[in-house]
Amino acid sequence: MTDDFPPELVVSRWFNTRTPLTLQGLRGRVVVLHAFQMLCPGCVSHALPQAEKLHRMFGAADVAVVGLHTVFEHHAAMTPLALEAFIHEYRLTFPIGVDQAGTNGPLPVTMERYGLRGTPTTLVIDRTGRLRQHHFGQMDDLALGYTVGALLAEAARPVEAAAADDAKDGCDEAGCAVPSR
Amino acid sequence: MTDDFPPELVVSRWFNTRTPLTLQGLRGRVVVLHAFQMLCPGCVSHALPQAEKLHRMFGAADVAVVGLHTVFEHHAAMTPLALEAFIHEYRLTFPIGVDQAGTNGPLPVTMERYGLRGTPTTLVIDRTGRLRQHHFGQMDDLALGYTVGALLAEAARPVEAAAADDAKDGCDEAGCAVPSR
Amino acid sequence: MTDDFPPELVVSRWFNTRTPLTLQGLRGRVVVLHAFQMLCPGCVSHALPQAEKLHRMFGAADVAVVGLHTVFEHHAAMTPLALEAFIHEYRLTFPIGVDQAGTNGPLPVTMERYGLRGTPTTLVIDRTGRLRQHHFGQMDDLALGYTVGALLAEAARPVEAAAADDAKDGCDEAGCAVPSR
Amino acid sequence: MTDDFPPELVVSRWFNTRTPLTLQGLRGRVVVLHAFQMLCPGCVSHALPQAEKLHRMFGAADVAVVGLHTVFEHHAAMTPLALEAFIHEYRLTFPIGVDQAGTNGPLPVTMERYGLRGTPTTLVIDRTGRLRQHHFGQMDDLALGYTVGALLAEAARPVEAAAADDAKDGCDEAGCAVPSR
Numbered sequence: 001m002t003d004d005f006p007p008e009l010v011v012s013r014w015f016n017t018r019t020p021l022t023l024q025g026l027r028g029r030v031v032v033l034h035a036f037q038m039l040c041p042g043c044v045s046h047a048l049p050q051a052e053k054l055h056r057m058f059g060a061a062d063v064a065v066v067g068l069h070t071v072f073e074h075h076a077a078m079t080p081l082a083l084e085a086f087i088h089e090y091r092l093t094f095p096i097g098v099d100q101a102g103t104n105g106p107l108p109v110t111m112e113r114y115g116l117r118g119t120p121t122t123l124v125i126d127r128t129g130r131l132r133q134h135h136f137g138q139m140d141d142l143a144l145g146y147t148v149g150a151l152l153a154e155a156a157r158p159v160e161a162a163a164a165d166d167a168k169d170g171c172d173e174a175g176c177a178v179p180s181r
Numbered sequence: 182m183t184d185d186f187p188p189e190l191v192v193s194r195w196f197n198t199r200t201p202l203t204l205q206g207l208r209g210r211v212v213v214l215h216a217f218q219m220l221c222p223g224c225v226s227h228a229l230p231q232a233e234k235l236h237r238m239f240g241a242a243d244v245a246v247v248g249l250h251t252v253f254e255h256h257a258a259m260t261p262l263a264l265e266a267f268i269h270e271y272r273l274t275f276p277i278g279v280d281q282a283g284t285n286g287p288l289p290v291t292m293e294r295y296g297l298r299g300t301p302t303t304l305v306i307d308r309t310g311r312l313r314q315h316h317f318g319q320m321d322d323l324a325l326g327y328t329v330g331a332l333l334a335e336a337a338r339p340v341e342a343a344a345a346d347d348a349k350d351g352c353d354e355a356g357c358a359v360p361s362r
Numbered sequence: 363m364t365d366d367f368p369p370e371l372v373v374s375r376w377f378n379t380r381t382p383l384t385l386q387g388l389r390g391r392v393v394v395l396h397a398f399q400m401l402c403p404g405c406v407s408h409a410l411p412q413a414e415k416l417h418r419m420f421g422a423a424d425v426a427v428v429g430l431h432t433v434f435e436h437h438a439a440m441t442p443l444a445l446e447a448f449i450h451e452y453r454l455t456f457p458i459g460v461d462q463a464g465t466n467g468p469l470p471v472t473m474e475r476y477g478l479r480g481t482p483t484t485l486v487i488d489r490t491g492r493l494r495q496h497h498f499g500q501m502d503d504l505a506l507g508y509t510v511g512a513l514l515a516e517a518a519r520p521v522e523a524a525a526a527d528d529a530k531d532g533c534d535e536a537g538c539a540v541p542s543r
Numbered sequence: 544m545t546d547d548f549p550p551e552l553v554v555s556r557w558f559n560t561r562t563p564l565t566l567q568g569l570r571g572r573v574v575v576l577h578a579f580q581m582l583c584p585g586c587v588s589h590a591l592p593q594a595e596k597l598h599r600m601f602g603a604a605d606v607a608v609v610g611l612h613t614v615f616e617h618h619a620a621m622t623p624l625a626l627e628a629f630i631h632e633y634r635l636t637f638p639i640g641v642d643q644a645g646t647n648g649p650l651p652v653t654m655e656r657y658g659l660r661g662t663p664t665t666l667v668i669d670r671t672g673r674l675r676q677h678h679f680g681q682m683d684d685l686a687l688g689y690t691v692g693a694l695l696a697e698a699a700r701p702v703e704a705a706a707a708d709d710a711k712d713g714c715d716e717a718g719c720a721v722p723s724r
Contacts, residue, residue: 039263039270044225050685057685074266082220082263085255089220142593142600145688152689153696231504238504323412323419326507333508334515401625401632406587436628444582444625447617451582 006123006131009033009068010109011097013080015087021066021095023129029062030151031125032144035070035099035111038078038086040119046138047120048092054144055094062127063148067096070111070119075101126151187304187312188294190214190249192278194261196268202247202276204310210243211332212306213325216251216280216292219259219267221300227319228301229273235325236275243308244329248277251292251300256282307332368485368493369475371395371430373459375442377449383428383457385491391424392513393487394506397432397461397473400440400448402481408500409482410454416506417456424489425510429458432473432481437463488513549666549674552576552611553652554640556623558630564609564638566672572605573694574668575687578613578642578654581621581629583662589681590663591635597687598637605670606691610639613654613662618644669694 006023014020023031034051036043048067055065071078080098087096099108114123117136124133124147133147187204195201204212215232217224229248236246252259261279268277280289295304298317305314305328314328368385376382385393396413398405410429417427433440442460449458461470476485479498486495486509495509549566557563566574577594579586591610598608614621623641630639642651657666660679667676667690676690 039266041271053683053685057683058689074263074270077260077263077266079258082258085220085258089255090222140596140600141684142596142688145685145690146601146692146695147688149689149692149694150696151692153693234502234504238502239508321415321419322503323415323507326504326509327420327511327514328507330508330511330513331515332511334512401628403633436625436632439622439625439628441620444617444620447582447620451617452584 004131005129006125007110007113009066009097010100010113011068012100013098015084015096015098016093017095021064021097023125026064026066026125027129028127029064030127030148031064031066031123032148033066033068033123033125035068035114035116035119035121035123037069037071037073037119038083039074042138043120044090047122048090050139050141050144051094052092054148058148059094062152065094067092067094068099068110069096070099070108070116070121071101072106072108072111072118075106124148124151126154185312186310187306188291190247190278191281191290191294192249193281194279196265196277196279197274198276202245202278204306207245207247207306208310209308210245211308211329212245212247212304213329214247214249214304214306216249216295216297216300216302216304218250218252218254218300219264220255223319224301225271228303229271231320231322231325232275233273235329239329240275243333246275248273248275249280249291250277251280251289251297251302252282253287253289253292253299256287305329305332307335366493367491368487369472371428371459372462372471372475373430374462375460377446377458377460378455379457383426383459385487388426388428388487389491390489391426392489392510393426393428393485394510395428395430395485395487397430397476397478397481397483397485399431399433399435399481400445401436404500405482406452409484410452412501412503412506413456414454416510420510421456424514427456429454429456430461430472431458432461432470432478432483433463434468434470434473434480437468486510486513488516547674548672549668550653550656552609552640553643553656554611555643556641558627558639558641559636560638564607564640566668569607569609569668570672571670572607573670573691574607574609574666575691576609576611576666576668578611578657578659578662578664578666580612580614580616580662581626582617585681586663587633590665591633593682593684593687594637595635597691601691602637605695608637610635610637611642611653612639613642613651613659613664614644615649615651615654615661618649667691667694669697 008023009021011020032051032054034047036047038044051065051067054063059065069078069083083098099110102108102112120138122133122135122139122144123131126132132151189204190202192201213232213235215228217228219225232246232248235244240246250259250264264279280291283289283293301319303314303316303320303325304312307313313332370385371383373382394413394416396409398409400406413427413429416425421427431440431445445460461472464470464474482500484495484497484501484506485493488494494513551566552564554563575594575597577590579590581587594608594610597606602608612621612626626639626641642653645651645655663681665676665678665682665687666674669675675694
């Protein structure tokens with residue numbers, strides 16, 4: 001497991017959430033971040049059904065499942081419009097953000113900042129905001145369930161610290177606007 | 182099984198074949214026609230892998246596996262450009278045609294003429310050009326293998342008739358231009 | 363494909379059939395013979411479900427699916443009594459014979475005569491009684507369906523010959539006693 | 544989740560362990576107890592592969608995976624001798640105990656004391672020896688991984704208490720004899 005505070009998400013458009021999400025705003029919950037592309041076969045057959053199952057199974061248990069559409073190839077085919085149809089047809093219900101297109105190459109911004117190697121990638125962040133798992137490729141259900149269970153069982157950080165963060169970033173319980181960096 | 186001569190394919194663009202294909206040009210072979218959409222989950226998880234397997238397994242045995250991209254929803258998402266990326270990522274190697282967009286509604290031309298109910302649909306045509314099976318939904322491998330085996334074992338029609346057809350439509354062995362109708 | 367008349371089955375006990383079966387008695391039908399062991403993982407996960415599906419799908423179409431319990435290891439664990447419980451729990455409905463124990467080693471009689479390499483093995487016999495396919499290991503559904511379809515489509519042998527065989531071996535339509543060899 | 548101290552295992556024979564195991568001896572670890580029958584299809588296709596995977600994945604992480612062969616039907620077919628062959632063929636490597644045959648009916652002793660409804664049943668016991676999950680039927684990998692992760696993350700009970708238990712029951716680190724009850 002890694003143990004860093006990861007960079008904030010940079011998202012150009014959100015689906016399945018009325019309020020934009022930020023890692024800051026999700027503090028206090030375990031966050032499972034699924035980086036995928038809609039034309040990546042391993043994402044479609046394994047990672048996305050896993051994310052959807054996780055969302056339905058543990059959504060009420062302080063776990064936030066968040067998708068991130070990190071398009072680094074076939075940009076003209078995987079537009080937000082195409083993603084919208086994809087989300088509809090595959091009946092995905094968890095929040096999904098479009099990683100903002102990069103200006104210096106094919107990699108989108110969040111993907112580049114995180115140093116992702118490709119899709120699918122599963123990132124698990126603990127209640128205090130630290131990145132605890134970074135897994136490239138398909139991840140086994142037992143292993144992912146284990147990580148989520150272990151991180152949920154860890155004590156949340158002190159309430160005072162959380163309140164301070166919230167004040168700093170102006171988040172409400174439903175989510176937050178992307179903070180200026 | 183049905184037993185009719187189906188309408189000719191009306192295709193605006195082909196992938197995985199240098200020569201446009203027609204049912205006329207495929208006379209003498211058993212044709213398995215897979216109508217699909219790239220954002221149809223049942224097509225992606227079942228029908229397209231089945232078509233690819235059939236193509237690799239029996240391609241040399243007088244079976245022509247042909248895909249038909251029959252887009253009847255989300256037209257802006259499932260463009261030929263998006264299909265090209267999809268074919269590349271899913272490593273599909275059998276010939277795939279784009280069903281020509283209709284002028285009076287969302288259904289493409291071939292799909293409407295065949296009266297297809299949706300995707301995936303599997304159509305099996307015998308050596309003489311008759312439609313022998315029309316299956317909407319996922320089709321079992323055993324059942325499809327059985328149909329293909331049975332139709333391959335049927336005697337092809339007389340050589341003279343085949344030669345006459347070829348002359349009429351100006352086809353060569355690799356395929357044919359879409360005949361004027 | 364092979365092309366021989368295989369030896370007759372030597373079976374010490376039958377399940378799921380009131381009359382003992384013989385290849386002679388099954389002439390005129392395509393016979394799919396599944397050699398298996400109840401403690402063989404590849405048989406349990408793949409070959410037996412495939413045989414059951416084939417039986418339900420094509421049983422009415424002149425296809426006889428027959429199981430053969432060819433125990434060549436763990437003899438004390440895979441007794442006919444254990445097999446009976448296994449057939450009950452796995453809800454197998456096609457006829458299954460127990461290959462007769464050998465006298466000179468661990469291999470049962472039919473298995474040795476056929477030269478089987480192990481389990482699962484799928485043997486396909488045409489309407490005239492010739493062995494046309496001998497496949498050791500898991501067999502793909504498309505490939506098995508194809509073979510069955512192709513052999514069913516072949517013309518059955520002349521009625522006179524069939525009648526003569528029936529007379530010779532004293533079989534009725536439901537099955538026959540194992541002929542003396 | 545339940546929250547009781549479950550009865551001790553009553554086992555007539557162990558496989559894959561040189562020392563008999565007891566729940567007392569496993570205190571301090573999370574115990575996943577898989578009750579199964581070797582002729583139960585849901586056990587063979589799902590629960591046993593899951594148990595084996597769990598054993599290989601988390602065996603070093605303070606998780607004890609233990610199988611319990613709770614035969615309540617077809618007793619003559621599912622003997623310890625047959626189980627031994629089954630374990631060999633399915634390459635199961637986690638410790639498996641044979642639930643002791645009952646004297647007043649078909650249910651074995653441990654199964655009756657636990658009030659199990661059938662097989663497969665998954666029981667998860669925390670580090671302090673309390674039964675925290677009792678699941679009849681196939682259990683999802685994500686859900687089981689979650690439970691194991693959460694229970695592992697809970698603080699183990701005080702060292703003094705553990706030492707006292709060990710003394711009482713005469714266990715060593717590898718396991719313990721079944722305590723008199």
